[in-house]
Amino acid sequence: MAACLLWSCELDLQPLGNANGEQVWGTALGCEQMVAGAYARLRNIIIHERPMYLYGDLPSQMVFRHNHWIAQYATEGTYNGHYLNGWWLDWSPYFKVIATANTLLNHINDVPHEQFAASGEDGLTRRNRLRGEAYFLYAYTYFYMTRIYGDLPLVTESIENSEQAIQNGNTIGRRQSPEKEVLEHVLKTVDAAIALLPLDKPGTKTWAVRADKGAAMNLKAHILMWLAKDMENGSQQYIDYLTEAEQLLDLVINHSNRSMVDYNNPASVTGMFAGKSTEGIFELNVSVADNESFHINYGEFALHVTTYRCVDRQTLQNLGSFMVIDPKAASLYPVTDKRRALFFQNFGNSPGNNF
DSSP: HHHHOOOOOOOSSOOOOOOOHHHHHSHHHHHHHHHHHHHHHHIIIIIIIIOHHHTTTTTSSEEEESSSTTHHHHHOOTOOOOOOOOGGGGGHHHHHHHHHHHHHHHGGSOOGGGGGOOOTTTTTHHEEEHHHHHHHHHHHHHHHHHHHHHOOOOOOOOOOOOTTTTTEEEEEEOOOBBBHHHHHHHHHHHHHHHHHHOOOOTSSSTTSSSSHHHHHHHHHHHHHHHTTTTTTOOOOOHHHHHHHHHHHHHHHHSSOOOOOOOOHHHHHHHHHHHSOOTTOOBBBBBTTTTOOOOOOEEEEEEEEEEESSSSOOOOOOOGGSSSSGGGGGGGOOOTTHHHHHHHOSSSSSSGGGGG
């Protein structure tokens, strides 16, 4: 997940949050704003509204734990504990990203491609990139949700007026489709993204912070492996899925302009955490310079205050209320592993003083 998740949202345009109105999707500028809005909405969900570590790093129970017994519910993957708020179970924010992507894809080809040309750029290429990004965001959001909720309502159409969603004053219910059915559909949208997106290059404005062909191939490989885990080992479909995933990852590693950061150079590793490194695939940046952090408070205790070390290596304070390394994970990295010093603070020491 880390390879495809940590990202920076450096967007050229003011994001437009509402996916409705012909004045939005009827122009090239409106389409650009809708894509920017989808990125911004997803970023807000995963960093603030539904912080990613609550559904990923913590329930894995491999590295982190919390020093408070109530927050330990989250660490164990119990999102509906007596002291936790019900919004943890609410998937509606994610479907706003889905709605934006569907609406854009329903209308963007109605906008003449000449409107998308700027500074000599081919308008058709630019429009196709936006389409590819919309397909990617649709697929990424659904894949993210399935790993939390499993079966989901599968929304494939653009919902643009109340008559599509409300009947006799009540919201029209949607049945949950099986996880496998959802992800099999999502694979088709990832294929569309792969076909439409270009390969970016390190140092360019869009590198790692907007979806490109490499990010889409990485996403498809992850989905294929996720589906294969529930298949009979050795079955033809199992072999086919893992073979294709391996081929896609080989393309990402060797032919997508990515390269590993030099871990013998601490400055390079610090730069990796700052974002847009040569390893970048799809990132959402949390900027220390902008006073941003992963943060959620509810009730009388802090479930979490922050999950990152400042890139300037400043020592974090008040570690007693932080998510900390579980002592059982001290063997995760051997003593000689460079990541112990590069990634963590006081790794392997007392639980209240390491991160």
